[in-house]
Each structure stands twice: as structure tokens, then as C-alpha cells.
Amino acid sequence: MTRRSKSSHRWLSRQQRDPYARQAASEGQVSRAHFKLKQLDERFRLLRPGMRVLELGAAPGGWTVYLEERLRGGLLIACDPRPISAGGSAVVIEGEYGDAATDAAIAEALGETRLDLVVSDMAPNISGVRATDQARAMYLADLALDAALRWLQPGGDLVVKLFQGEGVDAWIADVRGRFDKVHLVKPKASRPDSREVYAVARGFSGA
Numbered sequence: 001m002t003r004r005s006k007s008s009h010r011w012l013s014r015q016q017r018d019p020y021a022r023q024a025a026s027e028g029q030v031s032r033a034h035f036k037l038k039q040l041d042e043r044f045r046l047l048r049p050g051m052r053v054l055e056l057g058a059a060p061g062g063w064t065v066y067l068e069e070r071l072r073g074g075l076l077i078a079c080d081p082r083p084i085s086a087g088g089s090a091v092v093i094e095g096e097y098g099d100a101a102t103d104a105a106i107a108e109a110l111g112e113t114r115l116d117l118v119v120s121d122m123a124p125n126i127s128g129v130r131a132t133d134q135a136r137a138m139y140l141a142d143l144a145l146d147a148a149l150r151w152l153q154p155g156g157d158l159v160v161k162l163f164q165g166e167g168v169d170a171w172i173a174d175v176r177g178r179f180d181k182v183h184l185v186k187p188k189a190s191r192p193d194s195r196e197v198y199a200v201a202r203g204f205s206g207a
């Protein structure tokens with residue numbers, strides 16, 4: 001068996017054992033990630049119809065489909081360089097957050113309005129070198145915070161995927177200075193063996 005087919009085999013057997021992967025397949029969800037956002041929403045009541053939301057790291061589209069369902073009549077801007085499966089109501093921007101063209105597309109979609117919520121499930125391509133991967137992950141968390149500082153209205157919320165490790169404490173301390181309350185949570189659907197957690201920051205101060 002080649003190295004590649006061994007890792008595909010491991011991935012397949014992990015998917016088959018994973019109750020959320022099985023549930024996603026049986027419900028026809030785009031990805032198991034859907035359940036992470038659903039659990040965060042059920043715990044923190046993040047989403048209401050009519051809200052304006054920017055979603056960073058949207059592909060393949062598990063969160064996008066959930067957001068579209070929950071935001072009826074609102075505005076969803078979903079951004080990722082990879083293709084996103086969306087139901088039709090989202091404004092899809094195929095580009096990296098941080099690029100000038102992506103900024104221009106977000107500004108155009110928003111017009112004079114500001115956002116109620118920024119969500120980021122962005123993750124870097126994993127190199128396998130722990131320090132490099134952590135630095136890349138923290139860079140993406142910084143980009144998500146940058147998006148909130150630029151586009152969020154006072155009182156708005158921010159949800160960001162983080163990977164426990166170097167830089168997280170300083171990032172949380174920065175965010176705590178800008179929001180009323182910051183929670184660090186691991187939804188049940190997040191794989192127990194992963195360092196992934198989510199920061200849920202409520203009540204943007206405006207600065």
C-alpha cells in the first residue's frame with residue numbers, strides 16, 4: 001500500500017467511526033463542520049433572521065448553508081479561495097481574505113451598512129511543522145479580528161476558530177479589550193483529538 005492510500009484509508013475509517021460525519025452524510029449536509037456552528041449558535045444564540053454576517057473560510061460550505069437558513073432576509077457574505085457550496089442567497093467571494101480584491105468585493109456588498117457578526121472558520125494548509133502551522137493559524141485569527149475591527153458595528157459579535165498553542169493567550173487578551181465578553185469553547189462536534197477551539201466575542205466596543 002502506498003503512503004497516499006494509507007492516509008486515505010485512515011481518513012475513510014475515521015469518517016466511518018465519526019458520528020458527526022455519518023450524521024452529515026445522512027442529512028445531506030455539505031460538511032460535518034455544520035454541526036460546530038449549529039452547536040455554537042444553540043449555546044450562544046448568535047443568529048437571527050435579518051442579520052448581516054461575514055463568513056471567512058467558508059469552503060466547502062457547511063457553515064454557509066446553515067447561515068443562509070438562519071439569516072432569512074439578511075445579508076451573508078461568504079469568502080474563501082476554494083469553491084463554496086451555497087444555496088443561492090449568499091454573496092460568494094472566491095478569494096482570500098487579506099487580498100485587496102476581496103476587501104473591495106466585501107465593501108461593495110456591504111455598501112453603507114456594517115456587520116452584526118463576523119465568523120471565521122479559516123484554517124491554514126497544514127505543513128506538519130508545528131511552529132509554522134501555529135504561526136499561520138494565528139495570522140488567520142489576526143485577519144478575522146482585522147475584519148471585525150473594520151466592518152463590525154458597535155455591539156456586534158465575532159466567532160473565530162483558534163488552535164490552542166503559542167499566541168492564543170495574547171490574541172484573547174487583545175480581543176477582551178475590544179469586546180464586552182469573550183468565551184473560549186470547544187463544541188462537541190469539534191474532534192476531541194484536535195487543538196481546535198472557538199473564541200466567541202460578544203458586544204464589540206467599536207474600537
Ligand SMILES: C[S@@+](CC[C@H](N)C(=O)[O-])C[C@H]1O[C@@H](n2cnc3c(N)ncnc32)[C@H](O)[C@@H]1O
Binds near residue numbers: 030063064
Ligand atoms: C476548515 S475549512 C472551513 C470549513 C467550512 N466552515 C465549512 O463549514 O465547510 C477552512 C477554510 O479556510 C480557508 N482559508 C484559509 N485561509 C483563508 C483566507 N485568507 N481567506 C479566506 N479563507 C481562507 C481554506 O481555504 C479552507 O477552505
